[in-house]
Amino acid sequence: MLALVAIGLSILSCHGLGNQIRQDLNWWKSSVVYQIYPRSFQDSNGDGVGDLPGIINRLEHVKDLGADALWLSPIYTSPQADFGYDISNFTNIDKLFGSLSDFDHLVAKAKKLGVRVLLDFVPNHSSNKHPWFLKSIDRIKPYDEYYIWRDGKIGPNGERQPPNNWLSVFGNIAWEWNEKRQQYYYHAFAIGQPDLNYRSLKLQQEMKDVLSFWMRRGVDGFRVDAVNQLFEVEDLRDEPLSGMDVPQNAYEYLDHPYTIDQDETYVVVASWRKLLDDFIREHRTDGKPLIIEAHTTLPLTFKYYDAGVVPFNFMFIEKLNRSSSAYDFLKYINDWLEPIKKGNVTNWVIGNHDSSRAATRFGKYGNRADQISMLAMILPGITVVYEGDEIGMVDTPLTYKETLDPQGCIAGPERYVGKSRDPGRTPFQWDNTTSAGFSTNTSTWLPVNSNYKTLNLAAQKHTRISHYKVFQSLSSLKKSSVIREGSVKVAVVKNEVLAVVRKFKQETVTLLINFSDETIKIDAKTPLKIPGTMRVKTASVQSKMSPGSSVNTARLSLRGATSVVLHN
Numbered sequence: 001m002l003a004l005v006a007i008g009l010s011i012l013s014c015h016g017l018g019n020q021i022r023q024d025l026n027w028w029k030s031s032v033v034y035q036i037y038p039r040s041f042q043d044s045n046g047d048g049v050g051d052l053p054g055i056i057n058r059l060e061h062v063k064d065l066g067a068d069a070l071w072l073s074p075i076y077t078s079p080q081a082d083f084g085y086d087i088s089n090f091t092n093i094d095k096l097f098g099s100l101s102d103f104d105h106l107v108a109k110a111k112k113l114g115v116r117v118l119l120d121f122v123p124n125h126s127s128n129k130h131p132w133f134l135k136s137i138d139r140i141k142p143y144d145e146y147y148i149w150r151d152g153k154i155g156p157n158g159e160r161q162p163p164n165n166w167l168s169v170f171g172n173i174a175w176e177w178n179e180k181r182q183q184y185y186y187h188a189f190a191i192g193q194p195d196l197n198y199r200s201l202k203l204q205q206e207m208k209d210v211l212s213f214w215m216r217r218g219v220d221g222f223r224v225d226a227v228n229q230l231f232e233v234e235d236l237r238d239e240p241l242s243g244m245d246v247p248q249n250a251y252e253y254l255d256h257p258y259t260i261d262q263d264e265t266y267v268v269v270a271s272w273r274k275l276l277d278d279f280i281r282e283h284r285t286d287g288k289p290l291i292i293e294a295h296t297t298l299p300l301t302f303k304y305y306d307a308g309v310v311p312f313n314f315m316f317i318e319k320l321n322r323s324s325s326a327y328d329f330l331k332y333i334n335d336w337l338e339p340i341k342k343g344n345v346t347n348w349v350i351g352n353h354d355s356s357r358a359a360t361r362f363g364k365y366g367n368r369a370d371q372i373s374m375l376a377m378i379l380p381g382i383t384v385v386y387e388g389d390e391i392g393m394v395d396t397p398l399t400y401k402e403t404l405d406p407q408g409c410i411a412g413p414e415r416y417v418g419k420s421r422d423p424g425r426t427p428f429q430w431d432n433t434t435s436a437g438f439s440t441n442t443s444t445w446l447p448v449n450s451n452y453k454t455l456n457l458a459a460q461k462h463t464r465i466s467h468y469k470v471f472q473s474l475s476s477l478k479k480s481s482v483i484r485e486g487s488v489k490v491a492v493v494k495n496e497v498l499a500v501v502r503k504f505k506q507e508t509v510t511l512l513i514n515f516s517d518e519t520i521k522i523d524a525k526t527p528l529k530i531p532g533t534m535r536v537k538t539a540s541v542q543s544k545m546s547p548g549s550s551v552n553t554a555r556l557s558l559r560g561a562t563s564v565v566l567h568n
Contacts, residue, residue, distance in 0.1 A: 029345050030483065033067065033118065036072050037073045038073060038075055039083060039445055040425055041054060047441065051097045056106050059106070069116035070118065077089035081127065081190055082193060118221045123207050124225065124229045125196055146206075147185050167250070170189055224291065226293060229260055240255050270308055276290060302339060316351075321361055337380075347382035350389050357394055374540075375500065396448075400412075405419075405422045426446045426447060427444050429452040436456055477509065496515050499513075508566075514559070514563065516560055519560055520560075521558075533551070535566065
């Protein structure tokens with residue numbers, strides 16, 4: 001198994017060229033990673049779309065929030081058919097966002113502020129406008145093998161048909177006919193996103209060169225998109241019916257044993273880990289994490305640890321919701337904590353650009369968003385937060401006419417709600433000025449949520465108790481030894497209260513979450529073996545518990561649907 005950067009000392013001294021260089025190989029193991037969706041973070045030129053200069057102007061927010069690293073969703077050259085996930089040049093910046101010079105400026109300022117920069121690496125596909133694809137159409141070597149081309153089948157009436165029944169994640173058949181090449185190409189996502197062929201060793205090297213290009217520009221690591229889509233079976237056998245009651249063109253209509261989770265995927269991912277490790281050794285840099293997106297089963301997810309990388313934990317997004325109980329949370333948290341081997345790192349994803357916002361997903365009682373942030377911060381490992389979740393932003397209801405996301409558009413006016421990812425991608429709400437301070441333009445690429453007059457960062461900065469203040473307190477606590485190194489125990493008290501207890505030496509931190517909508521009185525001291533008197537470090541916005549106040553843990557009263565972090 002490839003080691004994940006290094007497992008020994010967190011600070012390693014090396015000697016090169018007569019100078020001592022200190023490498024922090026494990027900085028990311030208890031980090032807060034802040035995802036920025038560039039289109040929606042800050043518009044600097046008034047065109048209604050966020051850009052790199054806008055991000056640069058707002059980097060202090062990332063620092064003040066307590067984030068250790070920012071992760072940028074794709075900013076590469078792109079026709080924007082899937083808003084940057086259809087890439088026509090993997091080593092340049094789209095003019096919509098700025099230039100390579102702007103990117104270099106962003107990296108330099110981030111490093112000066114002590115914030116690392118992670119890029120979104122999109123290895124599964126390119127744009128159909130990429131020069132590689134255009135050369136592949138013309139069968140120019142070696143590009144002729146960079147994509148998955150197949151002849152069609154002949155139907156019963158002599159008509160041309162796709163090679164098999166495979167469906168796109170976005171819906172409809174996953175094959176598109178190219179008249180010039182006289183073959184079909186496979187696309188797991190949009191028609192404008194042809195899948196790359198990882199059985200071509202030259203293509204594999206091209207993608208390694210992409211990683212090296214950005215590392216040389218100072219990138220500190222990568223989030224890797226849609227990894228388990230990299231390989232498909234070579235014999236193109238049809239996929240079986242799922243039995244689900246959905247339209248025949250919906251991705252869920254089929255099971256997908258032949259287009260995802262192939263064994264070859266783990267080999268390629270391990271080769272990327274080796275590439276990064278070699279770069280770290282050669283250039284004496286700090287550690288560079290690879291965090292993998294793979295929506296798959298838990299056993300297959302954990303196999304990525306054996307490849308030396310960190311697989312995203314999507315339990316808060318995919319497994320748990322506003323109806324989940326304390327015992328549901330206990331089960332899924334332990335499903336991740338118990339199998340983790342020494343040296344591997346857990347992670348907890350609060351939200352992302354592909355899902356509804358945390359405050360919407362857990363909004364039944366009004367302040368569950370704070371509870372998810374608390375869990376993701378108090379549990380050991382990496383915390384991943386999506387822009388806006390730190391202030392409790394909620395989804396923006398959009399009509400089908402306003403929908404831009406290709407997944408929502410393909411679903412159609414009857415099914416776009418729940419399919420479109422646009423409601424969670426609307427612009428960040430900085431203040432109560434024009435377009436929430438996101439842009440000087442009253443027209444933005446997606447509408448600003450109408451609640452921005454009261455729900456915005458500026459208002460929360462100037463309020464004693466707010467989602468923002470809660471998040472700041474949590475990120476500060478996350479840097480303490482008790483959270484970075486302490487033991488962890490997760491339990492349910494009195495059926496309705498989820499507890500997480502962290503201990504290190506004489507220090508104890510306890511998170512308590514009331515899953516009931518009624519006030520509960522509990523003895524937390526005895527079953528959790530925590531000190532009898534503790535202080536409130538932070539508490540959810542509507543908890544009526546003041547930071548710094550002292551509580552008796554043997555006779556503790558928790559209001560309905562609230563949560564509190566206690567510290568001795």
